[in-house]
Amino acid sequence: MLQRPSQAPGVFAAVGLPPVVWLFALFLAPLAVIWTYSFGENRTLVDIAITGSWGNYARALKPLYLAILLKSMGFAALTTVLCFILGLPVALAITFAGRRAKLLLLVAIMLPFWTNLLIRTYALMAILRTEGLINAGLGALWGLVPGLPPFEPLPLINNNFAVVVGLVYVHLPFMVLPLYAALDRLDRSLIEASLDLGAGHLATLWRVVVPLALPGIVSGIIITFIPALGAYLTPDLLGGTNSQMIANVIERQFRSANDWPFGAALSFLLMYLTFAALMVQAIISRRSAEREAAR
């Protein structure tokens, strides 16, 4: 039987307390420490004085760092758009596949999750590098045609292109799964009704499927955009010196530059951006929940 917390305070405390303590000790408390650091200054190599100054935030918004932040948002946005364009047909295919095929496709989407990101990224490097699989393959084809100048390998790694490819690769499942969940819930007869009334498949997609799957689409966009914005490993391994993202800059502050207060300020700036994105999603999903509840 379901009980309210007030009816069984002992049980509630026994079950609820450990996770609360856990979250407080390992998440909120360190976050608070970092937050106070963001208002501090380096005194010595290891000593930080909390001065309450906004100097770190002012510095974070200087053109040099703002440009990297904007570039990160650009990368994340491009990744999200590409994931949507690639993910929507995939999600549609899974939704309308037969039972067996559906299971296989879902497993195929989840499979990368079971492999370490580092290993997957190194694998991607092996494909993209100058002597990698793609260039080797193209070179071999090139060699088949007589009379051509020597093959110039394509610059596929250590640039913006490689970063976006890596980000799309890593984040595609984050887009596909919420899209699939939303599409799978869709009443098939609505699609049939649209076809029956004379609409083609594209018109049906645009006028019926997309509007009704909107909450799932927004979820997919947010869930892709947020981790892509904070991506560290992908730009670190696949990007060149000019394709660094904000997480790489933050890492440098905490490690090689040893400027924790400034790193903290950059971290919080990134987090506020994330909160803003989540707020947009909350507003949209509440609106559609209200529409559903009124039905």
Place this chain on the structure above:
Amino acid sequence: MTKGQPIIRFEGVTKRYGKVVAVDAVDLEVREGEFFALLGPSGCGKTTLLRMLAGFEVPSEGRILIDGQDVTNVPPNKRPVNMVFQNYAVFPHMSVADNVGYGLKVDGVGGAERARRVEEALALVKLDGLGSRRPDQLSGGQRQRVALARALVKRPRVLLLDEPLSALDAKLREAMRTELCQLQAQVGITFVMVTHDQDEALALADRCAVMNRGLLQQVASPSDLYEFPASRFVADFIGSVNMLEGALVVDEPDHAEVAVAGIDLPVFLDHGVTGAAGTTLWLALRPEKIELHKWAPAPPALGDAPQGRNAVAGTITHVAYLGSESLYEVTLPDGQKLKALRSNLTRWDQEDFALGEQVWLAWHACSPAVLLS
């Protein structure tokens, strides 16, 4: 085309799902302007047949013609038919007017013309003035009207209805039946309806097709289905029936006699059967065609109508009092049970025919339907 010409033709249409045959070699014609019902138990293939007509399923074999045009492989959005879905499938993110205007919009019908036709269609289903409502502000019955208007506004050659009344409550269903009939007469469009509810089919349709296990059993008017069923399945599926198995003993051009176990005298029929003596056949006898008597009916005088000969004695073992009538279960001496329906002609009838009473059952020589399969 004028009313009565065939508008839809199924030619040897078969639909298989793997090894399951959902629709088995169906040949069927629907006539222009009629209200046609596909009737049968769930899983009989009636919905598959309708969905093939709409274009959502492609036949494994055979052809479907609408207006003489082969539409077997034409996609749903290019067919001159529109459908009212069982759950209505009203677009939840559009207003009533946008729902009704959807089909016109995707056809490129312009704003003013579209608005006029949407208004017209809404008036047709008595939803005038509700165009700006959202579907979540409508009742189930109103949503069905939106679905009707949305399909009719396209002026289809054929309107398809998938279990149109099944989601409505009893009172509303009754009212909607009448309205569907009037609507069909008003617009003059051919209606093809799928239903598992025999009352619905009998009350609405000009003609019905009864299906079972993918096979077409009989296509006839409601009264012919009821009074002249073609098989035991149809007799049993439509209405209630007493099925008597017997053997043909006398077969003359103007009368026949059938020996039925448990009934002393052979059952007398007022028409010939044209079968060999000893042939096994079934007599389908409707409960309302059996009379109940307190005493043995008088033996027929010479030259009288021979109906009195069809009589058998039994004991009332169950009474279901239905108000206007009562349904009696009468058990014959050999344990066979027959159902008899009797109008409660006076206020004292239930006392005359009470549980445990000895009664006589009698029926006219023309009442049983003779079935060979």
